[in-house]
Amino acid sequence: MKIIACIKRVPTTDLQPRVAADGKSLDAAGVQYMTSFYDEIAVEEAIKQKEKHGGEVTVLTIGSAEASKEVREALAKGADKGVILVDNAWGGRDPLATAKTLAGKITELGADLVLLGRVGTDRDNASVGPMLAALLGWACVTDVVGLELGDGKGTARREADAGTETYAFALPAVITCQKDLNEPRYAGLKGIMAAKKKPLEESPCPPATSQVEIEKLALPPARKAGRIVGEGAAAVPALIDALRNEAKIL
Amino acid sequence: MSTIVVFVEHAAGAPRRGSQEALGAASALGATVVAVLCGNGADAAAAQCGKFGAARAVVLDATAWSPDSAAIGVAALVRAEKASAFLASATSSGRDVAPRVAALLDCTLFSDCTALRKDGEKLVVTRPWLAGKLDATLRSSAPVLCATLRRNMFAVKETGGTAAVSKGPALGPGKAVLEKIEARAGGKLDVAEAPVVVSGGRGLKEAPNFALLEDLASAFGNAAVGASRAVVDAGWRPHSEQVGQTGKTVSPQLYIAVGISGAIQHLAGMKTSKVIVAINKDPEAPIFKLADYGIVGDAFEIVPALAQAVRKIKAQG
Incomplete structure (x- = not known):
């Protein structure tokens, strides 16, 4: 089985962001990066499915060459090769541009299964996976918490508002991964050493046109200062009074 | 337009x-x-x-x-x-x-x-x-x-x-087709949808104590139970209830954070809530900086008292 796991390098989730002087971009000073949380789950699932069904896992990303750190981490965990589509202006891509570029490369590489995180923890679009599937004309299940494959088809359990949905689909397919799908492994020393010898292709990326113009980036307005209404259960009447008569929501 | x-x-x-x-x-x-x-x-x-x-x-x-x-x-x-x-x-x-x-x-x-x-x-x-x-x-x-x-x-x-x-034209056969839905137990509201969210964190000490929050949620009637990442990672609550950067972002009318100190990733996921109430024993907890109303103290005393008070109001209509 040919499996491609798509990952994105994003700011760490503990970032307290600052807006740059232009008012339109993130101040890059001091920003640390990591593989997007859900993409780690996609990488893990790719390796698990390979371990079960055989085949090969390619880790694919769009970004600067610095993303080789995150790609090597995936190789250390058990992916077989890495591809970085080098675009130093990757931060300005909209999800459609990203999906189109990935669709082109995936068509070139060939795949039975493409795995992505359900959402990138930077722009929170949750769009690239289903867009990619629509462009490729493939099946796609999003927010997947359980995946079974076999014989050119599969079933996936999806976490939905009303409960868990089960979908049947034929391969090739795009799956976006939700947290409960698996527990990402840590890379061992042996894996880290092996990763250094695994192929990592850096190829230039076709320039992207974005349909999104950033007018303004701002910290959300500060909330009005609140107050401590009291201590212990004795403060409950004061809280109820505030909710009823000040906030008027009870 | x-x-x-x-x-x-x-x-x-x-x-x-x-x-x-x-x-x-x-x-x-x-x-x-x-x-x-x-x-x-x-x-x-x-x-x-x-x-x-x-x-x-x-x-x-x-x-x-x-x-x-x-x-x-x-x-x-x-x-x-x-x-x-x-x-x-x-x-x-x-x-x-x-x-x-x-x-x-x-x-x-x-x-x-x-x-x-x-x-x-x-x-x-x-x-x-x-x-x-x-x-x-x-x-x-x-x-x-x-x-x-x-x-x-x-x-x-x-x-x-x-x-x-x-x-319009009927839809064609799909490539991925829904076979079954396992509904959430008891027809519970999704945390992203509910007008009131009652969330718990480590301060609840252990998983069974979430019963207190379930009870408070049922007192409101239109509430869902949410959770911090710490308690989801500990296996106390399902990920579908997690509020925050690696969970759901919610904007309810009322968000009650119980025993949640307020990691930046959690605050990001709930700070657009209309009214925020924090209940925490640590008066220095970051959650109080965001809360409209706070009570400092023992959640195990405060939450049942709050549930009782809410029931009384709801009963009065």
Whole structure:
């Protein structure tokens, strides 16, 4: 089985962001990066499915060459090769541009299964996976918490508002991964050493046109200062009074 | 502003709340609103879309639910209507279908928008980045502005109008097809949908103590239980309840944080809530900086007292 796991390098989730002087971009000073949380789950699932069904896992990303750190981490965990589509202006891509570029490369590489995180923890679009599937004309299940494959088809359990949905689909397919799908492994020393010898292709990326113009980036307005209404259960009447008569929501 | 197509989800013969909000948002922009509903049994809900601002409602019949075939049908309708915008609620289905519709229209998608405004004939959207740590104000140069709208951020408008209901082409067989749904136990509300969220963290000490929060939620009646990442990682609560950067972003009318100190990733996921109440034994907990009202003390005493007080008020009507 040919499996491609798509990952994105994003700011760490503990970032307290600052807006740059232009008012339109993130101040890059001091920003640390990591593989997007859900993409780690996609990488893990790719390796698990390979371990079960055989085949090969390619880790694919769009970004600067610095993303080789995150790609090597995936190789250390058990992916077989890495591809970085080098675009130093990757931060300005909209999800459609990203999906189109990935669709082109995936068509070139060939795949039975493409795995992505359900959402990138930077722009929170949750769009690239289903867009990619629509462009490729493939099946796609999003927010997947359980995946079974076999014989050119599969079933996936999806976490939905009303409960868990089960979908049947034929391969090739795009799956976006939700947290409960698996527990990402840590890379061992042996894996880290092996990763250094695994192929990592850096190829230039076709320039992207974005349909999104950033007018303004701002910290959300500060909330009005609140107050401590009291201590212990004795403060409950004061809280109820505030909710009823000040906030008027009870 | 010309026509806006709104993807309307339905349950029990009525448009779902998030879809009602999306219809309200579209009609507030002064557009001709066309609702599109998929699947069998959508006819009754379609007739009701007029009440929430739709001029017309189009039903695309389907024998089984498939997000890919739904997207193809909806995208064809958006094209046929020459719509200037396509909106859906940022529900699990909305977020599943809308990106596909957008891609089929060769348009990008603005996900989980918290505000929409008109600037001449153009729409300007506001949406969170980094799970709400930043607000991005964005303009679109896409042929059709495609957006999903965060729940509880747009007003439902009961217009008393009627929508002309028609049938569009039935949806084709899909590539991924829904086989079964295991409903959440007891028909519980989703944490992203509920008007009141009662969330717990490490301060509850162990998993069984979440019964206190379940009880408080049931006192409100329209509440869902949420959880911090710490307790989800500890296996006390399912990930579907996690609020924060690697969980759900919520904007309820009332958010009650119990025993949650307030890691930045958690605060990002709930700080657009209308009213925030924090209950924590540590007066220095960061959650108090964000809360409108705080009680310092033992959650095991405060929460039952609060549940009792809420029940009393609800009983008085």
